[in-house]
Amino acid sequence: MGRPPCFDKFGVKKGPWTPEEDIILVSYIQEHGPGNWRSVPTKTGLLRCSKSCRLRWTNYLRPGIKRGNFTPHEEGMIIHFQALLGNKWAAIASYLPQRTDNDIKNYWNTHLKKKLKKFHSVLDPTVASDSTTTQSVTKSFNESRNLDIISNPAPSLRLNQSCTYASSTENISRLLEGWMRSSPKTDTHLRGPQNKILDEESNEKKCDFGNSAEMTNLLQCYQPKDEQEGNGDLISQEEFDSMLSFENMNNAAWDKSTCDSVPDQSPQTAAANCDQKVNVTTERNKLRSEKNPPLSFLEKWLLDESAGQVEDDQMMDLSQMF
DNA sequence: AAAGACGTCAACCGCTTTTTC
DNA sequence: TGAAAAAGCGGTTGACGTCTT
Structure with a gap:
């Protein structure tokens, strides 16, 4: 044009x-x-x-974005939905609303691809990893229905998951502090200590997810066995539920039957369902654009090292705003 | 200690789709 | 109804940090 x-x-x-x-x-x-x-x-x-x-x-x-390491459950969800949907990062991100599609894409390219390769080589060392498709790997993965190998690989396979993600935010925080110091308007109550890291794992917040029970049930199959048996030490069921902040689940366009069909549907069907969800997203964005978060919260989110410690009710307010 | 290799991730790019007028 | 604008999307790039030799 x-x-x-x-x-x-x-x-x-x-x-x-x-x-x-x-x-x-x-x-x-x-x-x-x-x-x-x-x-x-x-x-x-x-x-x-x-x-x-x-x-x-x-x-x-944008507020509400979760930063830092991906949990094993998030990994499992990404792996499975990538197999279902392909590289539809935005669609996958809709299942992990606290993560951006860019984050998920980067994480897939830098971590999960390699993990899946190793996972497959463990399952079948005779198969050359180059010819491995994500689908076949994920099939094996799903058959095992146990994320332990991926989430907690054997020592020889354990990858360094230390978070370097924080570095840029940390720098921003430092720079912000210098800037804020010269800005009397916002100086006193917003500044946090130096060298803060905004995106700690502890940033996970609990939200009200409405009718997400079906999806939660669906995704329980991605929980490590230990947790399903109540012996897990990673996160609780409640935290897992919270992680699944499926705001879209409240929308009629994504109903129970759709949710129930997800694990067994073909990629084509899944993609079609995703197309449905695109419209939902558009509507959501419209709603979001009509409401503004309080600047104080946004600044706090930017500045406060303990962004993850923002009170739950504040986060609830925020989720309603967007 | 230095330099090259490698890994990570924010941001860019270009194309497609949707919305607006 | 069609053109333009806006938004969405996914692949790619480049800067920077870490690791290895």
Whole structure:
């Protein structure tokens, strides 16, 4: 259609976002709500294209995003839904609303692919890993219905899962502190200690997921055996339920029959169901764009090392806002 | 200690789909 | 109804940190 891409424009800044830019963007969204991204650069003075602003918000600044290590259950869900849906990261992300599609995609490419390869080599060392399809690996995986091998590989297979994810956020926090120090408006009550890491595992928050029971039951098959037998030491059933914050489950477009059919459906069917969910997402985004989170919360989320310790009721409020 | 290899992830790019007017 | 704009999406890139030699 001849519309020039925004990144071709002269003077558009690229590369990592600075804390100052983050604050400006968050402030603007607090005032006007997400959406109308085209006007964001001009109205905020940000030297970023509208698309960059939108991506920064949706992938990083948007409240409710969980950062840090993926839990074994999240891993299992990603593996299974990847096998069902293929590289439909947005669709997969809809099952893990606290994770962005970008995060899931990165995690798949950097961690899970390798884990699955190793998993398959354990199951069948005679099969060359190069010819291994995700589906066949996942089939074996599902047949075993036991994530222990993947979640808790033998010592020889155990991978370093230390979180380097935090580093950039940590840097932002440090920079933010310097910036905030020079900004009397927000100085006193928002600043946290230095060297904070925002995305600790403890950031997991409990939410009210409404009618997600069917999906929870469905996904219980992804729990490690130990946990199914009540001997697990990873997370409790309640925490597992909380992890499955399927806001979409409350929507009529994704009903019980759909949920119940998920484990056995063909990829095509699953993809069709995903298409259904796209419309749901659109509606959700509309609703989200109509409501603004309080800036104080957003700033706190950006600044507070104990973002994960934000009171539950605050998180509940937030989930209603978006 | 230095340098190259490797791993990770935020951000970019370009295409497609949806929405708006 | 169709064109333009906006948003969604997935593959790729590049910067940076860590590991290995």
